[in-house]
Amino acid sequence: xxxxxxxxxxxDTDMGGVVYYANYLRFIERARSDWVRNLGNDQNAMRADGxxxxxxxxxxxxxxxxxxxDELLIxxxxxxxxxxxxxxxxxxxxxxxxxxxxxxxxxxxxxxGKPRRLPAEIRALS
Amino acid sequence: xxxxxxxxxxxDTDMGGVVYYANYLRFIERARSDWVRNLGNDQNAMRADGxxxxxxxxxxxxxxxxxxxDELLIxxxxxxxxxxxxxxxxxxxxxxxxxxxxxxxxxxxxxxGKPRRLPAEIRALS
Amino acid sequence: xxxxxxxxxxxDTDMGGVVYYANYLRFIERARSDWVRNLGNDQNAMRADGxxxxxxxxxxxxxxxxxxxDELLIxxxxxxxxxxxxxxxxxxxxxxxxxxxxxxxxxxxxxxGKPRRLPAEIRALS
Amino acid sequence: xxxxxxxxxxxDTDMGGVVYYANYLRFIERARSDWVRNLGNDQNAMRADGxxxxxxxxxxxxxxxxxxxDELLIxxxxxxxxxxxxxxxxxxxxxxxxxxxxxxxxxxxxxxGKPRRLPAEIRALS
Numbered sequence: 001x002x003x004x005x006x007x008x009x010x011x012d013t014d015m016g017g018v019v020y021y022a023n024y025l026r027f028i029e030r031a032r033s034d035w036v037r038n039l040g041n042d043q044n045a046m047r048a049d050g051x052x053x054x055x056x057x058x059x060x061x062x063x064x065x066x067x068x069x070d071e072l073l074i075x076x077x078x079x080x081x082x083x084x085x086x087x088x089x090x091x092x093x094x095x096x097x098x099x100x101x102x103x104x105x106x107x108x109x110x111x112x113g114k115p116r117r118l119p120a121e122i123r124a125l126s
Numbered sequence: 127x128x129x130x131x132x133x134x135x136x137x138d139t140d141m142g143g144v145v146y147y148a149n150y151l152r153f154i155e156r157a158r159s160d161w162v163r164n165l166g167n168d169q170n171a172m173r174a175d176g177x178x179x180x181x182x183x184x185x186x187x188x189x190x191x192x193x194x195x196d197e198l199l200i201x202x203x204x205x206x207x208x209x210x211x212x213x214x215x216x217x218x219x220x221x222x223x224x225x226x227x228x229x230x231x232x233x234x235x236x237x238x239g240k241p242r243r244l245p246a247e248i249r250a251l252s
Numbered sequence: 253x254x255x256x257x258x259x260x261x262x263x264d265t266d267m268g269g270v271v272y273y274a275n276y277l278r279f280i281e282r283a284r285s286d287w288v289r290n291l292g293n294d295q296n297a298m299r300a301d302g303x304x305x306x307x308x309x310x311x312x313x314x315x316x317x318x319x320x321x322d323e324l325l326i327x328x329x330x331x332x333x334x335x336x337x338x339x340x341x342x343x344x345x346x347x348x349x350x351x352x353x354x355x356x357x358x359x360x361x362x363x364x365g366k367p368r369r370l371p372a373e374i375r376a377l378s
Numbered sequence: 379x380x381x382x383x384x385x386x387x388x389x390d391t392d393m394g395g396v397v398y399y400a401n402y403l404r405f406i407e408r409a410r411s412d413w414v415r416n417l418g419n420d421q422n423a424m425r426a427d428g429x430x431x432x433x434x435x436x437x438x439x440x441x442x443x444x445x446x447x448d449e450l451l452i453x454x455x456x457x458x459x460x461x462x463x464x465x466x467x468x469x470x471x472x473x474x475x476x477x478x479x480x481x482x483x484x485x486x487x488x489x490x491g492k493p494r495r496l497p498a499e500i501r502a503l504s
Contacts, residue, residue, distance in 0.1 A: 009411055010421075011274065011404040013267035015320055016178040017237065020263060022155070025148035026389040033387055037447070043388075044446055052142040054191070060184045065239060068267055068422055069415070111143070113191060135285055136295075137278040137400065139393035141446055146389060152263040159261055163321070169262075170320055194296055194393055195289070268430040269489065274403035281400070304394040306443070312436045317491060363395065365443060 004031035018065035081126035130157035144191035207252035256283035270317035333378035396443035459504035
């Protein structure tokens with residue numbers, strides 16, 4: 001289980017006084033970027049090789065609102081790895097309470113959008 | 127079917143050269159805001175009454191990337207209305223091609239997060 | 253004088269109930285993109301040629317807050333054009349009232365950040 | 379001198395491959411929020427009292443681009459404090475190199491936009 005801390009800033013909130021719903025996708029992407037960096041995956045090098053990560057599917061459940069100054073913890077785990085696709089489970093926690101949960105499917109593509117095998121360090125997780 | 131045009135600007139793209147995945151949720155929220163405004167729902171008045179719309183669940187499929195300057199059309203339709211919950215189907219089209227699709231469940235809550243019945247003009251759709 | 257309409261959506265607001273201060277820079281960039289497109293400048297083609305627009309300096313004055321659902325008009329005019337630099341005056345208006353004003357200096361650079369002459373259609377404005 | 383670390387994520391970049399210009403304002407706002415929190419200023423409590431911080435003016439100079447995965451340090455210092463207004467100097471550094479610099483004027487207002495004296499813990503800095 002990978003854990004990644006986030007604090008909520010003004011930019012993340014909306015006029016409802018809570019975190020805007022799209023911004024949870026920003027939060028969990030930061031956690032995924034940290035997770036692949038820790039596995040030795042360099043997204044700048046991948047991009048220089050003409051490969052990028054793309055998100056194919058997101059299923060997101062919003063349980064409780066997060067507010068300004070909240071300290072959140074993002075938990076990320078691998079649900080499934082195939083040669084071409086990685087499915088991750090991600091949760092946003094405040095203290096011991098889950099406030100958001102998502103299942104995210106990602107893949108690797110060329111600049112023209114053609115699918116490629118995942119980097120070796122990710123396939124090794126299967 | 128509600129239709130809402132969007133153009134892709136610099137702010138929407140990321141270093142992959144395409145629209146950042148979280149920004150599709152911004153796009154489809156603009157379309158939903160336009161749709162409820164057309165139905166006579168005033169979100170400023172609701173908020174003055176202590177009520178806000180919240181998203182409970184999103185299922186999103188990313189089919190093709192959108193790029194800078196693309197002209198997109200967001201199609202929104204009601205899939206299901208109950209007293210407490212509204213489920214909408216939304217698609218982002220470029221010309222006749224679907225590039226993104228989402229199923230979005232929304233509800234109304236008080237500032238304290240307590241669920242309330244949907245506004246009458248929305249319940250009338252059921 | 254170039255005029256460009258904007259509507260304020262949820263994504264633009266923050267917990268203060270008004271438009272988040274950084275988002276005015278997104279608004280005025282949309283207007284600049286529309287302005288250069290109208291002049292025949294294709295930013296996708298420029299990028300394929302290895303050139304991008306960069307902002308060098310912004311002076312911004314926040315006069316009045318904008319709120320959800322506000323219909324704003326962005327006025328853009330050229331203040332000064334030199335071979336390497338363009339200075340623009342931009343104002344965000346609500347009805348006849350100015351709510352934001354900025355002076356923005358932009359230039360063209362290569363992917364490595366080296367300065368280049370502005371596109372011919374822009375230099376022609378001097 | 380207040381120092382605040384930032385890492386650049388995908389969400390911060392644009393199709394130019396660098397940090398989008400408006401996002402520096404998000405970065406320096408995070409640093410200001412951290413700075414006032416350290417001084418004992420609770421923005422949630424202020425808001426409950428009907429007061430919010432607003433930005434009145436920004437002068438920003440963009441010196442060098444920041445890129446994905448960059449680790450940046452934001453330096454914040456007080457340039458001037460008056461009863462109604464605070465002027466801060468903020469710099470974004472990468473290693474020892476300044477890549478962005480801004481002078482930001484902030485004030486406190488009521489929900490109706492009326493100016494109020496700055497919180498005591500801020501006025502004490504003068």
